[in-house]
Amino acid sequence: MIFFTLGLVCDLQAQTVRGQLLDRGGNFVNAHGAGIMQYQGTYYLFGEIKTGKTWLVAGQQWEDYRVPAGGVSCYSSKDLKHWKYEGVALKPSTGDTSKDLDTGRVIERPKVIYNQRTNKFVMWMHIDKKDYSYSQSGVAVSDRPQGPYRYLHSLKPNGNMSRDMTLFQDGDGRAYLIYSSEQNKTMQVCLLSNDYLSPTTLYRRILIGRNREAPALFKSGQKYYLITSACTGWSANAAFYAVADRPLGPYKVIGNPCRGTGSGLTYNAQSTFVLPSPGKPGQFIFMADRWNKLDLPKSDYLWLPLKVASGKVVIDGN
Numbered sequence: 021m022i023f024f025t026l027g028l029v030c031d032l033q034a035q036t037v038r039g040q041l042l043d044r045g046g047n048f049v050n051a052h053g054a055g056i057m058q059y060q061g062t063y064y065l066f067g068e069i070k071t072g073k074t075w076l077v078a079g080q081q082w083e084d085y086r087v088p089a090g091g092v093s094c095y096s097s098k099d100l101k102h103w104k105y106e107g108v109a110l111k112p113s114t115g116d117t118s119k120d121l122d123t124g125r126v127i128e129r130p131k132v133i134y135n136q137r138t139n140k141f142v143m144w145m146h147i148d149k150k151d152y153s154y155s156q157s158g159v160a161v162s163d164r165p166q167g168p169y170r171y172l173h174s175l176k177p178n179g180n181m182s183r184d185m186t187l188f189q190d191g192d193g194r195a196y197l198i199y200s201s202e203q204n205k206t207m208q209v210c211l212l213s214n215d216y217l218s219p220t221t222l223y224r225r226i227l228i229g230r231n232r233e234a235p236a237l238f239k240s241g242q243k244y245y246l247i248t249s250a251c252t253g254w255s256a257n258a259a260f261y262a263v264a265d266r267p268l269g270p271y272k273v274i275g276n277p278c279r280g281t282g283s284g285l286t287y288n289a290q291s292t293f294v295l296p297s298p299g300k301p302g303q304f305i306f307m308a309d310r311w312n313k314l315d316l317p318k319s320d321y322l323w324l325p326l327k328v329a330s331g332k333v334v335i336d337g338n
């Protein structure tokens with residue numbers, strides 16, 4: 021029993037990240053607001069490419085620090101420790117800020133899922149203008165996990181604003197888009213079409229009036245857990261989680277999953293994704309961004325073990 025427990029701890033610690041992550045070429049992994057998709061025994065990590073100079077958008081009443089939208093990167097790994105750079109999965113465009121993927125715009129929180137019916141890889145992401153007034157979800161598709169992805173368009177699901185977002189694919193093959201809506205006051209969960217390329221008209225308002233962003237939804241046992249942050253620009257704040265019996269909710273807010281020193285600020289990080297720990301029911305990897313708002317490309321990562329025990333979510337960052 022002692023050996024088993026020690027083995028488990030070591031294994032989980034090996035997937036812990038606190039700071040920069042290096043790829044197999046020795047370069048910093050450039051994948052912010054990331055998510056991971058598993059396909060045929062390989063993990064694919066997708067995230068925002070942040071390079072260039074950080075500036076503050078004039079005339080905004082909040083921390084609207086920006087860096088050129090660099091598109092979406094992809095890395096692959098068999099063990100979640102050694103990452104191979106697969107290149108730019110979704111390229112940005114330049115010179116026309118009316119285009120969704122222009123480097124002067126916002127491309128954030130890309131997430132990818134595989135559609136077994138169509139044999140396509142589908143990416144959703146937050147697309148915005150530099151003042152975040154556009155508030156749309158973008159969709160792109162590829163025949164290969166690592167891309168290149170073909171950008172289709174962006175949209176407002178059922179006419180609703182969508183900013184920080186994530187995807188969740190359930191065991192029954194249904195997929196959901198979860199996004200901050202209504203000026204970030206309320207989140208929404210929307211069932212996607214069978215090909216995952218469009219929102220359906222089935223959606224629910226959740227965490228009503230709670231002002232949350234950075235959603236990360238996962239399933240443990242028969243329950244669905246949603247971790248979110250508060251809305252404080254790039255500055256850290258306290259996470260909370262909510263639980264539901266179905267992806268569409270209703271969700272019941274439970275509280276802060278973080279324990280120990282720094283738990284009031286999510287250890288200076290913000291949620292982006294929760295990945296089931298390979299072969300370990302009830303154990304997960306909590307993935308978060310440690311933003312450096314004055315120099316956004318220097319932002320790094322915090323990946324911590326997350327456990328669900330007796331229906332409670334616990335992250336211990338110490």
Ligand code: DGJ
Pocket residue numbers: 053083084085128129184233234252253254290
């Ligand atoms: C917090 C969000 O979670 C990030 O993805 C980004 O949109 C920043 N706000 C912008 O301030």
